[in-house]
Each structure stands twice: as C-alpha cells, then as structure tokens.
Amino acid sequence: MSGSATDWRLEGMRVAVLMGGPGSEREVSLASGAGVMAALREAGAEVQGFDLHEARFDVPGGFDVFFNVVHGTFGEDGGLQRLLERAGVAYTGEGPDGSELAFDKIRTRRRFAERGIPGAAFEVVRPGEAVTLPVPLVVKAPREGSSVGVHIVRTPDQLAPALTDAARFGDEILVESFFPGRELTVGILGDRALPVVEIRPKGGVYDFRNKYPFLSPGGGADHLCPAPLDESGTRRVQATALAAHRALGLEVYSRVDILFGEEEACCVLEINTLPGMTEASLLPEAAAAAGIPYPELCARIIRLSMARNGGSA
Numbered sequence: 001m002s003g004s005a006t007d008w009r010l011e012g013m014r015v016a017v018l019m020g021g022p023g024s025e026r027e028v029s030l031a032s033g034a035g036v037m038a039a040l041r042e043a044g045a046e047v048q049g050f051d052l053h054e055a056r057f058d059v060p061g062g063f064d065v066f067f068n069v070v071h072g073t074f075g076e077d078g079g080l081q082r083l084l085e086r087a088g089v090a091y092t093g094e095g096p097d098g099s100e101l102a103f104d105k106i107r108t109r110r111r112f113a114e115r116g117i118p119g120a121a122f123e124v125v126r127p128g129e130a131v132t133l134p135v136p137l138v139v140k141a142p143r144e145g146s147s148v149g150v151h152i153v154r155t156p157d158q159l160a161p162a163l164t165d166a167a168r169f170g171d172e173i174l175v176e177s178f179f180p181g182r183e184l185t186v187g188i189l190g191d192r193a194l195p196v197v198e199i200r201p202k203g204g205v206y207d208f209r210n211k212y213p214f215l216s217p218g219g220g221a222d223h224l225c226p227a228p229l230d231e232s233g234t235r236r237v238q239a240t241a242l243a244a245h246r247a248l249g250l251e252v253y254s255r256v257d258i259l260f261g262e263e264e265a266c267c268v269l270e271i272n273t274l275p276g277m278t279e280a281s282l283l284p285e286a287a288a289a290a291g292i293p294y295p296e297l298c299a300r301i302i303r304l305s306m307a308r309n310g311g312s313a
Contacts (some may be wrong), residue, residue: 008299011044015302016063018080020051023073024148032069032277036298039279040067043295055079065302066091069277076274077103077143092305094273098250102273105142105174108248115247118240118266120176127167131159136178141169152178179267181259184227186241187275187286188254189297190304193238194286198227223282225289233264238264252304256282280299 019033020026033049035306040047045079050057055074059066066084068091074080078100084091093099101107111114112119120138125131138160141149148168151162183201187194200222230235241256248271259267274313275283287297 008192008296008303009044010040010299010302013045013065013302014063015040015045015065015067016060017047017049017067017069018052018057018075018307019049019069020053021070021073021075022052022054023071023075024144024263025072028276029069029071029075032071032281035221035278035281035284035294036067036069039295039298043299052080055208057083059084060087062180064090065306067298067302068092069274071274071276072144076272088186090309091308092301093252094250094254095308098248099176099273102248102254102271103143105140105270106172108173108270109176111247112244112268115243117244117247117268119268120179122174122176125163125173125175126171127163127173128138131163135159138176138178139163139166140174140176141166142172142174144169154178170220175184179259181261181265181267182227184237185282185286186238186256186258187283188242188245189287189292189300190251190253191242193242194283195225195289196227196229196234196237197282198224198229199282200224223285225285229260233260236264237266240268244268244271251285251308253301 017033017037019029023027037049052070057080066089068075068080070076070080072267076099078096082097083095083128085096102113106124107154109119109122121133123131123133135153135156137153139151149166151165153162163173183199185197185199202220202222237258237260240258244256245254250273255272257269259269261267275281277284284294284297288294
C-alpha cells in the first residue's frame with residue numbers, strides 16, 4: 001500500500017526525462033515521457049524533457065537523476081545505460097547488462113531454459129534456414145518490442161512470409177511453439193509482484209494496433225485488473241513472474257508477459273525492463289490496483305534505481 005502523503009515525494013529533485021529514441025517504439029516512448037513528466041511534477045520534482053532522435057545523447061549537467069523511458073532501440077538495449085554510466089550520472093531502471101539481456105529475446109529464452117523458467121519450445125534460425133518445429137508457431141524478431149516483427153503462424157504457407165518479415169530486423173530469428181492460453185502480465189517493483197492484469201484484445205491478437213489504439217485507430221484491448229483468477233492461479237502467475245525477473249538478475253522494475261494455460265500451466269513470453277508508462281499503461285494500472293498512484297510509482301522507480309546505484313533520493 002501507499003505510505004504517508006509525503007514520504008515518497010520528490011520536492012526539489014531535478015529530473016531529466018529521456019524519451020523518443022530512434023527505434024520503432026518512438027511514438028509510444030513520447031507518450032510515456034509526457035505522462036512521466038506530469039507525474040513527476042505532481043510529485044514535486046523539477047522536470048525537463050529530452051527528445052532523443054538518434055542513438056546518441058550529450059548528457060547535460062544539473063540533474064539529480066535521468067528518468068529513462070526510451071522504449072526499444074538504444075534506450076532499452078543497454079546502449080543508453082552505458083552512455084549514462086560513462087557520464088557518471090544516476091538513471092532509472094536496470095544497468096547495461098540486465099537491460100541488454102532482457103531486450104534480447106533469444107538470450108532471455110536461453111537463460112530461462114537454464115534456470116527452469118517455463119516457456120515454449122524454441123529454435124533460432126537464420127534467413128534461409130529450415131524451421132523444424134511444427135505449426136502452429138510464433139515467429140519473432142528478437143530485438144524489437146511492442147510486438148514489432150512478431151507473427152503467429154497457423155498454417156505452413158504462412159511461415160515463409162513471417163520469416164521474411166522478421167529477417168528485416170536482424171540475421172537471427174526466434175521461432176517458438178504456439179502456446180494457447182490467457183494473456184497475462186505482471187508488473188514487478190523491486191522485489192514485489194503487483195496484481196496480475198489480463199489482456200483481452202478487442203479483435204485478433206495483442207499486436208501493435210491493439211496495444212496502442214491512440215496510434216492505430218480501430219484497435220484496443222480490455223484490461224482486467226486484478227485478473228479473474230482464483231487464489232492458486234494468482235499466486236502461481238506472480239511467483240513465475242518474480243522468478244523470471246530474478247533469473248535475469250533484474251533489480252528495479254519490469255513487466256513480465258505470461259500465457260496461462262490449462263491446469264495452471266505458465267509460459268513466460270518476455271520481460272520488458274522499460275514497460276509503457278502512460279497513466280493508462282499496464283504497469284501503472286497494476287500499481288494503482290495495489291494502492292500506488294501514478295506519481296508515487298514514478299517516485300518509487302527513482303528511489304529503487306538510485307538504491308541500485310548505491311545512491312539515495
């Protein structure tokens with residue numbers, strides 16, 4: 001639950017909010033940045049936003065912490081984290097190694113297999129190589145977010161076009177067996193699993209159009225929070241999400257996407273170390289259900305991040 005009315009506030013703290021970026025999630029990041037800036041001002045911080053257009057950033061002085069919401073390329077893959085580390089400044093989220101690991105779906109899947117985290121059968125192929133897993137399958141570009149380069153392959157004739165599209169994003173392609181189940185997501189804040197959210201797309205699958213209807217009119221999804229699970233299912237999903245978070249060595253916050261099948265079987269899809277941060281995004285929605293309002297969530301992310309770096313807020 002929330003603490004007192006003032007113990008989480010950031011009065012006088014100078015915060016730079018980094019948003020935008022050069023990748024496919026740029027517009028989503030700008031929306032997250034606008035939301036975070038408003039929330040931090042409500043929390044009492046002095047805030048300035050920076051719209052990054054390239055995979056570079058001249059780090060300015062005069063800020064206590066840099067709040068990173070550059071989703072995807074550069075902001076989530078360890079690149080921006082290394083730049084900020086070299087500059088010797090405090091920033092939010094995971095460090096370079098954890099960010100890079102979680103952003104790469106292939107490395108994540110291999111780590112999960114090593115640590116016993118439940119997931120679908122998978123293989124990694126290069127363009128032109130044969131896929132040995134039978135359909136139905138899921139084809140993924142391994143270093144993109146927001147379902148960019150992701151295809152559900154239900155029939156053999158759909159496989160070649162899916163591989164061709166995924167190959168646009170790199171020379172390795174992740175192919176997974178299709179796991180039928182309810183789409184759930186669990187926010188992790190420090191060492192705590194937040195209430196489970198169930199996602200029900202209004203049409204088709206939970207792709208970019210349904211994730212971001214404000215960018216793609218006609219899409220959308222219903223979010224059920226807390227998800228309509230019994231107590232046993234809720235505990236299993238939250239424990240699985242927390243185990244996945246820890247398996248990658250993450251410390252600050254993340255959002256773990258899970259499919260929930262028959263007999264409470266869980267299949268971890270991926271971990272987002274910089275999940276969407278508009279007020280209506282999944283992580284803030286789960287935090288609100290746990291009694292943590294949006295400004296306090298942003299403040300907690302700052303405090304957890306600075307504690308990771310051995311600092312204080």
